[in-house]
Amino acid sequence: MSRAIVFNGDETWEERDIPVPDPQPGGAVLRVEATGLCHSDIDHFRGHVHTSWGGAFPSIAGHEIVGRVEKIDSATAEAWGVAEGDRVAVRELLVTSEGYRIYGHDFSVDEGSGLYGGFAEHLELLPGSQVYRLREDLPADQLTVFEPLSCAVTWVAPVRKDDVVVIEGPGHMGMATIVAARAAGASTIIVTGTARDRFRLDWALRVGADHTVDVDSEDPLERVRELTDGRLADVVIDAAAGNPVTVNLAMDLVRKGGHVVIAGMKDRPLEGFHSDWIPTRRITLHPGAGLDTEAAVDLINAGKVPTGELLGDTFPLEHFEDAFALLTRRTPGRDSIRIALRLT
Template sequence: MAAGEPEAHMRAARFYGGKDIRVEEIPVPEPGPGEVLVRIRSAGICGSDLHNYRGNRASVFTPPWEQGHELAGEVAGLGKDVTGLKIGQRIAIEGEHLVGCGVCRHCLAGDNHICPTRGFVNGQRHGSHGFSEYDVCVARNCHPLPHNVSCDEAVLLDSYACAVHVLNRAPLHVTDTLAIIGTGAIGLTLGQVARVYGARRVIMIGTRAAPLRIAQNCGAADEVVAIEDGDPVAAVMKLTDGQGADAVIETVGGNAQILAQAMALARRGGTVSVMGVFTAPQTIDPSLGFSRELTVKWSNSLSSWHGISEFRTAIDLVSSGRLLAAPIITHHFPLEKIAEAFAATDDKRSSGAIRVVVHA
């Protein structure tokens, strides 16, 4: 390690399956060649972190494991051959689960997010460990933070970059009305990016009143539709003079039958993009897609677009002041209370949580 030797042990949240999360003391990892040791300051709980917590999907790791892919902090150590970073520099981390092999057709095209061996480093499955005091990260995934972007705001860069990715795959036009299903952090960050990217109007559809208010206040939506007020398809049709939205983006996933609703919201010739991770089969009406000639696209994570890092694009957008990250961060917890942080994220209706940040 080049300099700045940290303590030998650290606190880390360890996941034993389901809701069994324990904060334990483990050795501080050592950065290898091309790697960086990061002192983590902020880590966000993503909706995907809840899949194993809720029992919807088994972990690919053997218990206990560490996780947390929305993280930011400072450089604490440099492995061999790392250049362009220095000890103490503030950085945001592009999730290690997105590291590709670097040699397959997808990686060579800049699409590391769909690499067949994504998430493997030196033959071992690898992921970010944001819910701990330190983590070792691949140097190319460490992005310097501008002075005006805090570590807390940086935990949303993954969500913002996912928004950039879906809009790169399905570009908007300046005359477009976009309907977004879902008012979690993905939906709100997407709404902000869509408006910066030129959408004429953004309609946000959700089940909770508080996030819908935040959506309008933070520039993520022009109009909102509360599902509890009635059929959201009818509401969007009314707002669009019976035409439907030019583009629809689904951000919820889970086990509800949302995909059929997304298709019903789209106008003839419209586009439906799917960002949510579904945990149950979806039933759709192919004749609806056929008769309206809908384009349906899936959007998985983030990567680069024409050689430009979408994570870096997200940093530039936040730094420019055109995206307001702070209102989306609703809760803060110390690492010792990570079980409470996950409970708040899991039960958003009771807690009012949107993005929860954990501090080590």
């Protein structure tokens, strides 16, 4: 049996024991070592799944999955380039004959084995899955950063050598974007946040940011002008989740002819957006919707990612309530840049 945290879609959850299946032909079974938590898991808990086709409940969330291949047939092992016992990162996006599916997002526990999310001790990998071997010399919880980094390496596509980059939002996606922007050649990285983000803004400097701006205590436009000698940012990446006001701020912080990447998911429509900004200032907008797991894993395996600084806090499965409270910022006197579950 595999212990699993199951979301009911109505802001309740329960722990269940679910039978571990044998792998399907062309698939495998993974023993999950660790899974990172994400803001989208909060939305999933509330019954909202960020896919165009919605979601299915009850379900197992968790898509930042690191584990070891436990069962796989020889043909699939050869095709995937892995063997039983190998540690791998799981690409959350699954391409099937019926379209796209996403591990930890849109599978019900009533479908198949039900073990299709990372908040469980096992994951059934279906045919069409993609996995990438990860280094063995680091703890699994540190390596779960591969998934936010998989997104971040695509968000920084507009970044060129010596660019000034502003990253809005010092959450775990913002931290991964700092690393990705530096790898892409950024010379100056500025991270913005609110007074509530003080702990995270300070930590951003440890991860690799050059400057931080508390938008509640100083004018972010004036501060970015000061830091860039009036040039403003070549690229602004909005990695902030929740409040859409950061989109308008991004348009203010970018230089003429610059690029704005809209990545953080918002919880309501944007007010006060002026589309004239785009043609009059020649701003190019980009969607933060890419996923390049292979590139992220390559950076980690090459030692180019400060995985220890990006870890944050780790909890065992039996302390899921504590992990989720910290994720939702309900733990008095504590904050964290990132949270992971340890399954082994």
